[in-house]
Amino acid sequence: MNESSKLIKTAHLLLEISSLLMVSGANTNRVNLSIDRFATALNFKASSLISHKTIIMTLLDEETNKSCTRVQNIPPYLINFSIISAISKASWHALTENWTLEQIFDEIEKIKKIKRYPRIVVLIAVSLAGAGFCNIFKGDYLNMLVAFVSTFLGLFIFQQTHQLKYNLYIRIFLGSLIASATASLGILNNIGTHPQAALATSILFLVPGVALINSFTDLLDNNILNGVVRFTTGLMTVLAMAIGLFLAMYLFQLN
Amino acid sequence: MLEIILKLIEVSFWSGIAAVGFGILFNVPRSAIITVFALGFGAGFIKFALMHFGAHVALGSLLAALFVGIISIPLAHRIHQPPVVFSIPPVIPMIPGYFAYETVLSIMNFIFIETNTNKRLALIDAIFTNSFSMVFVLISLTVGVALPMLLLKKNSVKKIDI
Structure with missing residues (x-):
């Protein structure tokens, strides 16, 4: 050569x-x-x-x-x-x-060629994380069940739309809408002591944690442009999540 | 007292589970999963213990993230993984997603729904409180995780003697 x-x-x-x-x-x-x-x-x-x-x-x-x-x-x-x-x-x-x-x-x-975890393992692990969040925000075990189911459905839609190659923010919006609509049913039927906790935590699986943390470490390393880009991506994600949640709350008249 | 400690342990346990859930979503190597759980548990315990004694959520998050940042240096040496792999998942459960969406929700209520002046004032208060809490918690988390490395003035854990 x-x-x-x-x-x-x-x-x-x-x-x-x-x-x-x-x-x-x-x-x-x-x-x-x-x-x-x-x-x-x-x-x-x-x-x-x-x-x-x-x-x-x-x-x-x-x-x-x-x-x-x-x-x-x-x-x-x-x-x-x-x-x-x-x-x-x-x-x-x-x-x-x-x-x-x-x-x-x-x-x-x-x-x-490194493999990812099987889809069902990811679904269950993330749903358990959602239930864990619900416990952190003072939900009881019934609320955690609602959070588990909502996260599961939301993530399922999120993954399904990934296979259909939808735009990322549309996917986040749909995932958040499905998850919060499911959790809203918990509020309507008054399941558990803090049904609001389940609603608030059902969409946290979409939180752009890596984008936001990387954004600040980039800013600290003086990679200002990349830091700002990552922060903006994070904000867009949060906005898409909030619109989904807002729409679900509006549909179920929970304001 | 015992009841409080049990409650703390329960909440920390679920923080650990949440950390592992995110770890699996981010595809961390199998060998790092137990570490991720332990760090998530420890961070949750520190944060909620501090908040129980009346510390602000930003201070609690800072110390919990510092714990993760400091512990991950010797751990990176022991299990031969770069520290990001197990220092990011445990802090994800502490990401102020709750504040973030409270902010956006208040903004949307402010713009689209509320017409009563007093309630609009309350919404402005909510927008500011939640958005600035979010920014401070975020800064606490990232500074906490990154500070141990920044203080040692090294950009790779391999170069740190322990």
């Missing part, structure tokens, strides 16, 4: 890694760190501009002074901490064991 084709191949690999990290929910600092580690392992110097939808990277070979700039679009976000963890480990191995380009490439292919 000649010098320049190696340079281009490396740039593509590093862009692939950074886009995987962004999609999986890493903050900007972590993406930069990982790129640096891989680039150092391969004896290159990488500088990149990371934005929410696109990454631009220039890779410099310091020995030959050749450089290569490539742009990559980032696919829709899907948080996956297993990928972040695996890439972080791979970056350390690459640095300490001096991995070659092929080794890193194979490892990334392996990481891309």
Whole structure:
């Protein structure tokens, strides 16, 4: 393999890694760190501009002074901490064991195939989280049951519309509407001592926690633009949730 | 007293369950799930104990998040995972989603429904109280989780000697 084709191949690999990290929910600092580690392992110097939808990277070979700039679009976000963890480990191995380009490439292919938890496990775990929230907000066990069922249905719709490739905010709106409408039935039938708690917590599974936390860590790291973008995404999510909730409360006359 | 402690443990247990639920939604590695539960439990216990003694929710969240941030440094060394994997899920149950949607709900009531002046004033109060509580809790959570690393001036846990 000649010098320049190696340079281009490396740039593509590093862009692939950074886009995987962004999609999986890493903050900007972590993406930069990982790129640096891989680039150092391969004896290159990488500088990149990371934005929410696109990454631009220039890779410099310091020995030959050749450089290569490539742009990559980032696919829709899907948080996956297993990928972040695996890439972080791979970056350390690459640095300490001096991995070659092929080794890193194979490892990334392996990481891309990491499976998610089965859908039913996710549904039950998140619904239990919803029930847990309800307990935190002073609901009794009947309210928790309502919160469990509402979260389950809401998340089910959220996942179903994902397969139909709906717009993210429409999906959040629909999930929130279904979940809060189910919980509203609990209020109408007066189930448990605090039916309001079930309504308030039924939509919390949609809370943009990772977006908001990453937004503030980006702001702290002086990645102001990305921080603001993430905060705005978080706000849009909250707005979509609130509209769904508002509509459900309006339909059931709960104001 | 015993009743209060039992209630605290019950609430903390459900905080832990909520943390694990989000962990699974975010696909954390299997080996980190018990850690996520323990951190969620600990954070919930600290937050609700402080709030029981009258601390503001932002202070409670700050100390609970600090706990998560500090504990995750030695844990990252022990179970060989980057700290984000198990430091974000335990703080998600503390994200002020409740304040956030109370804010938006008050705004919508203010604009679309309420016409009575006194009630509109109460809604303005609700909008400000809830939105600023939300911002302060959010800052507390992120600063709490990030502060231990910022103070050690390291950007990777691997470089911290323990």
